[in-house]
Amino acid sequence: MDKAKLRACADRAYRDAAGATTSGLLYLGVRTGLFNTMADKGAMSVEDVVSASELNHRYVQEWLHGMVAAEYLDYDPEANTFELPPEHAYLFASEDTDHYVGGIFHGMPGLLQAAPAVVEAFHHGGGLPYNEFHHEVHESVDLMNRGIYEKRLCEDWLPAVPGLVDKLSAGGTGLDLGCGAGTVTITLAKAFPAGSFSGVDLHPPSIATARAAAQVAGVADQTMFFTDPIETLPSDQRFDLITAFDCVHDLADPAAVLKSVHQRLKPGGTFLVLEIRSGDNLEDNIHPIGAMFYGFSMFHCMTQSLAQGGPGLGSCLGPARTEALMQEAGFTRFEPIKIRGPFNLLYAVGH
Numbered sequence: 120m121d122k123a124k125l126r127a128c129a130d131r132a133y134r135d136a137a138g139a140t141t142s143g144l145l146y147l148g149v150r151t152g153l154f155n156t157m158a159d160k161g162a163m164s165v166e167d168v169v170s171a172s173e174l175n176h177r178y179v180q181e182w183l184h185g186m187v188a189a190e191y192l193d194y195d196p197e198a199n200t201f202e203l204p205p206e207h208a209y210l211f212a213s214e215d216t217d218h219y220v221g222g223i224f225h226g227m228p229g230l231l232q233a234a235p236a237v238v239e240a241f242h243h244g245g246g247l248p249y250n251e252f253h254h255e256v257h258e259s260v261d262l263m264n265r266g267i268y269e270k271r272l273c274e275d276w277l278p279a280v281p282g283l284v285d286k287l288s289a290g291g292t293g294l295d296l297g298c299g300a301g302t303v304t305i306t307l308a309k310a311f312p313a314g315s316f317s318g319v320d321l322h323p324p325s326i327a328t329a330r331a332a333a334q335v336a337g338v339a340d341q342t343m344f345f346t347d348p349i350e351t352l353p354s355d356q357r358f359d360l361i362t363a364f365d366c367v368h369d370l371a372d373p374a375a376v377l378k379s380v381h382q383r384l385k386p387g388g389t390f391l392v393l394e395i396r397s398g399d400n401l402e403d404n405i406h407p408i409g410a411m412f413y414g415f416s417m418f419h420c421m422t423q424s425l426a427q428g429g430p431g432l433g434s435c436l437g438p439a440r441t442e443a444l445m446q447e448a449g450f451t452r453f454e455p456i457k458i459r460g461p462f463n464l465l466y467a468v469g470h
């Protein structure tokens with residue numbers, strides 16, 4: 120036996136066990152507001168954190184100790200104080216920005232709650248349906264994506280498609296497939312006041328969230344949200360822009376849905392597809408973000424598709440399989456758009 124290999128595997132196992140439990144501690148920091156409490160405050164005693172957060176002393180103390188051990192908080196042993204460094208606050212106390220990572224942890228316990236059902240699915244097939252996940256999983260999808268969409272969709276992504284901004288500014292129409300909490304639809308409506316934008320999602324609670332968010336954003340008149348499958352929308356209803364963000368790999372019947380998208384796109388229109396950043400080959404995905412997405416896939420994306428009798432495409436679809444799906448649906452234009460960030464790939468697709 121190679122002792123160095125054995126030790127490396129043991130180290131990796133302990134590191135991953137620590138990662139799993141630290142994910143739980145990060146979840147607590149996000150859900151209790153402790154990261155926000157500690158942001159910009161410098162060094163704090165346990166009592167300072169307890170009084171600023173109004174949370175239970177013993178729980179706060181144990182959380183602070185765990186966060187020090189996991190190296191998310193700086194610790195001064197002489198003063199017995201704890202500090203959330205500004206760089207860490209930038210990532211964890213920054214909801215609604217494009218650099219917030221707290222959303223990942225908001226949904227982590229709910230995601231792993233799927234594990235026993237996934238064990239069953241290994242034996243008997245099927246999976247855990249989308250609507251049986253804890254609501255925090257659905258919320259976390261929006262928390263992970265919202266800041267990115269609000270910041271980059273209209274500033275960076277749409278201008279990369281020639282003519283698209285002009286079309287939408289002149290009263291164009293858009294449809295967001297798998298709209299979730301409605302962020303893309305609402306962001307488009309706010310940026311293009313002359314346009315009209317629809318969102319479609321099979322998950323009724325998400326549609327209720329989207330409708331409420333459109334009211335709050337003052338764009339209810341410009342937006343419509345449906346729970347009907349896109350295949351059942353009137354086929355003469357056509358759009359200048361159709362978006363499918365973090366959605367294609369989730370589809371239970373990608374062929375039928377993408378054919379419907381093809382039919383509902385106006386001639387010269389754009390189908391903007393945002394997918395998980397992943398290489399075509401497994402060996403391209405051997406890194407922490409790849410491992411994270413295979414986990415998201417197993418415990419959410421793939422299993423919910425298989426639960427509906429779908430193909431379970433999985434999160435790490437990769438550009439080649441994405442392009443093949445688009446070609447099968449009848450699209451001939453497939454252009455990768457270069458975007459920044461570690462999580463996503465973007466494609467402009469057209470007839």
Ligand SMILES: C[S@@+](CC[C@H](N)C(=O)[O-])C[C@H]1O[C@@H](n2cnc3c(N)ncnc32)[C@H](O)[C@@H]1O
Nearest residue numbers: 260264297298299319320321322364365366370
């Ligand atoms: C991972 S979530 C992404 C939500 C949102 N687009 C975002 O990027 O934050 C995928 C969404 O696709 C929806 N979805 C899956 N299959 C669908 C279908 N056939 N038609 C409409 N929505 C679908 C799910 O209900 C879910 O809200």
